[in-house]
Amino acid sequence: MEVKARAPGKIILAGEHAVVHGSTAVAASINLYTYVSLRFPTASGNDDTLKLELKDLSLEFSWPVGRIKQALPDLDSCLASSPTSCPPETMKSIAALVEEQNIPEAETGLAAGVSAFLWLYTSIQRCKPAKVVITSELPLGSGLGSSAALCVSLSAALLALSDSVNLDFSHQGWLMFGESDLELVNKWAFEGEKIIHGRPSGIDNTVSTYGNMIKFRPGDLTRIKSNMPLKMLITNTKVGRNTKALVAGVSERTLRHPKAMAAVFTAVDSISNELATIIQSPVLDDLAITEKEEKLEELMEMNQGLLQCMGVSHSSIETVLRTTLKYKLVTKLTGAGGGGCVLTLLPTLLSETVVDKVIAELESCGFQCLIAGIGGKGTEVSFSGFP
Incomplete structure (x- = not known):
């Protein structure tokens, strides 16, 4: 049983910096993606760990499910259908789980991304053992929305195997979510972005979730559709x-x-x-x-x-x-x-x-x-x- 999800990066076509001062800006999705593969072990398997593999960086992390339950005892109060911010106390517990992984010093910027992964995974799927593999066509930290694409594709994969969305498992090829399910993906992705960036605008995850383009200015965001190949x-x-x-x-x-x-x-x-x-x-x-x-x-x-x-x-x-x-x-x-x-x-x-x-x-x-x-x-x- 495996689900794969992908989410695009983004560019700002016009308006960066000026948007902070009240001007309009235009952002668009690009056909370069971050991919998340989520696989649960078979019923007969005895592997009781949650594994995260960052393939492009040749890094792998794993946590015994019992250790996660011990660190995050209040998970059952969360609902996958109701995105919530990570409380400060829970954030401390997640930080401890991340610290145990001894992330290489050269990759310390990854700690926030791994923390976002743990919050999204445990909030939506609880403490199930699984293997999650992440690959990306987007260069990290270059302004192409790589963290948002990670949070969106991860949220999409996790929700696709939850009871909160309705998808046709028998369908072959890539499937799109319905409008209300996309809204749920976007809200969860935004919670992940908050862990990584503190106070994100929500623009990157919105473009990555819905695709196409958005026109935005402070307090006003409109999805628009391109009618020309670019x-x-x-x-x-x-x-x-x-x-x-x-x-x-x-x-x-x-x-x-x-x-x-x-x-x-x-x-x-x-x-x-x-x-x-x-x-x-x-x-x-x-x-x-x-x-x-x-x-x-x-x-x-x-x-x-x-x-x-x-x-x-x-x-x-x-x-x-x-x-x-x-x-x-x-x-x-x-x-x-x-x-x-x-x-x-x-x-x-x-x-x-x-x-x-x-x-x-x-x-x-x-x-x-x-x-x-x-x-x-x-x-x-x-x-x-x-x-």
């Missing part, structure tokens, strides 16, 4: 960045230059709204797609210029900009900036030869390149080993 080259500069410090830097600049920065945020708001309108409008033919792509390129270019005004670019980002400009391609940072990932729009009519040349040049700078379709499906599950 493909991006995502360049991971591999330069780590401090998101809190970058956000604080924009706020400090706003205090020093309130009028100029207010104009910047207003311009970003217009760009985000225009970009959302273009993406949602119907496409009649190839010419219409080319025209739309040209407009999107101009909007991306303007948005990048405004992000530079905010002081969140970086020499690595500028290297990507210069490299892609040689091939007449438009690029902007995505997410916090200061390194992280950079987006380059790949027009429909662009030749594969040009794409290969761009990638070769960027990789020679030590960057990692990924090609992704934009605005696809959200989380899905598939079953195997059912009678």
Whole structure:
């Protein structure tokens, strides 16, 4: 009996940083996924442990079920159908369970992710023995929503084998959840994100759960649907960045230059709204797609210029900009900036030869390149080993 779940990463197409100051932003799912496989032992098996394997990192953790019950005696008060935040006392007990695993010092950032795993697993499935294997196509900590994709795919897999959702086990291939079940997945994933990030916006897990795109501003989130195929080259500069410090830097600049920065945020708001309108409008033919792509390129270019005004670019980002400009391609940072990932729009009519040349040049700078379709499906599950 096994369930597999997958959930996509995300990019910010427009509006990062400005959204903190009241502007609109647009986020989209990408067809790069995190996968979770959940397998319960057979009835005749005598393995009484919960195992977690992080395949990409060649790490494996395990806890005897009796040890989990001892550490978390109040689990039965939780309901899988009612997502709840992890209480501080429970968090301490979970931290102790994680500490026992002796996570390598180089991977200490993983501790929060393993804690989120334990909270979601024990809240939804209680203390059942199982093996959970996680793999991902998303680079960690690069602004592509890897932690949200983990929390969403994990919540989806756990709920798929609970009594809280209704799915057709006999179906072959990837299955989508119904609307109310997706809402439940999203709420649980958000609880996982809170353990990892403290105060997440909820944007990453929402995009990962539902897929496609969302338009958002503080206190207002709208799901939107793309009506055109979009493909991006995502360049991971591999330069780590401090998101809190970058956000604080924009706020400090706003205090020093309130009028100029207010104009910047207003311009970003217009760009985000225009970009959302273009993406949602119907496409009649190839010419219409080319025209739309040209407009999107101009909007991306303007948005990048405004992000530079905010002081969140970086020499690595500028290297990507210069490299892609040689091939007449438009690029902007995505997410916090200061390194992280950079987006380059790949027009429909662009030749594969040009794409290969761009990638070769960027990789020679030590960057990692990924090609992704934009605005696809959200989380899905598939079953195997059912009678």
